[in-house]
Amino acid sequence: MLVTNTEEIPGKQIVACHGVVSGSTVRAKHAGRDILAGLKNIVGGELKAYTELLIEAREEAHERMQAQAAQLGANAIVNVRFSTSSVAAGASEIYIYGTAVTVR
Amino acid sequence: MFELxxxxxxxxxxxxxxxxxxxxxxxxxxxxxxEHIGLATTSSKRPIGEIPRPTRVELVEGACVISIDYFKRFVAGLRQLFGGNVRSYETLVDRARREAVLRLKEQCSAADQVINLRIETSSISKGNRNQVGCIEVHAYATAIYF
Incomplete structure (x- = not known):
């Protein structure tokens, strides 16, 4: 499945639109990671565990969105947008949405 | 005394x-x-210039979570008394954004153009007095291969 964040796919023509598809996940970090991150907060720098966590969460949300698009019979998703919000202390929500289309 | x-x-x-x-x-x-200076990257919605018909397009992403150190957080806390530029946070967001864009480019180093680059910043943890502990930057774009 073709996925882009542009309104149209360069080199392809959109022939049908199937509406908005979306996928979301809410992830919390586990305590072990939180303690390590707390230590890392003293010296600063990248928190690799969190980076990985968010990447995994995005992948999952992405798969859910693609499954929804496949169900609608689309072969591409255009105009994809990401949004992140923290729903509770220590948990964040990843939401991905886009427009399912058929391209030729 | 020990606490001090x-x-x-x-x-x-x-x-x-x-x-x-x-x-x-x-x-x-x-x-x-x-190393990646040759890869044309833009936030424009369309490819730039006259290009041949693309053979492949894909969504590429790069993300990075960076935390600020204890000293800088302390200084930034003092800064809030007087106002003004908080330099210590400027380097934090600058590092995070550049790192995220670099990771995105590393994912598609063979691409010919990267268009519609979007950068999104969110703070994922808040500490005492609602101070920002670490920020997450997520960059995403469409890579085009000719």
């Missing part, structure tokens, strides 16, 4: 180690930015 020494110790460790880590991170960012 503990705080001073944390500040000192944060300052020394934080500075060393930040410098080495900046060196690595600059080196990798120079």
């Amino acid at each position: 020494y503990f705080l001073l110790g944390l500040l000192l460790v944060g300052y020394v180690v934080g500075q060393i880590l930040e410098r080495s991170h900046y060196r690595s960012i600059e080196k990798r930015e120079a």
Whole structure:
């Protein structure tokens, strides 16, 4: 499945639109990671565990969105947008949405 | 008394180690930015210039979570009394954004153009007095292959 964040796919023509598809996940970090991150907060720098966590969460949300698009019979998703919000202390929500289309 | 020494110790460790880590991170960012300078990246919605028909397009992403050190957080806290530029946070967001864009480019180094680059920043943890502990930057774009 073709996925882009542009309104149209360069080199392809959109022939049908199937509406908005979306996928979301809410992830919390586990305590072990939180303690390590707390230590890392003293010296600063990248928190690799969190980076990985968010990447995994995005992948999952992405798969859910693609499954929804496949169900609608689309072969591409255009105009994809990401949004992140923290729903509770220590948990964040990843939401991905886009427009399912058929391209030729 | 012990608490005061503990705080001073944390500040000192944060300052020394934080500075060393930040410098080495900046060196690595600059080196990798120079390597990827040839990859045209834009926030425009359409490809730039006259291009041949693309053979492949894909969504590429890069993400990075960076935390600020103890010393800088302390200084930024003091800054809030007087207002003005908070330099210590400027380097934090700058590092995070450049790193995220670099990771995106590394994912598609064979691409010919990267269009519609979007950068999104969110703070994922808040500490005492609602201070920002670490920020997450997520960059995403469409890579085009001719």
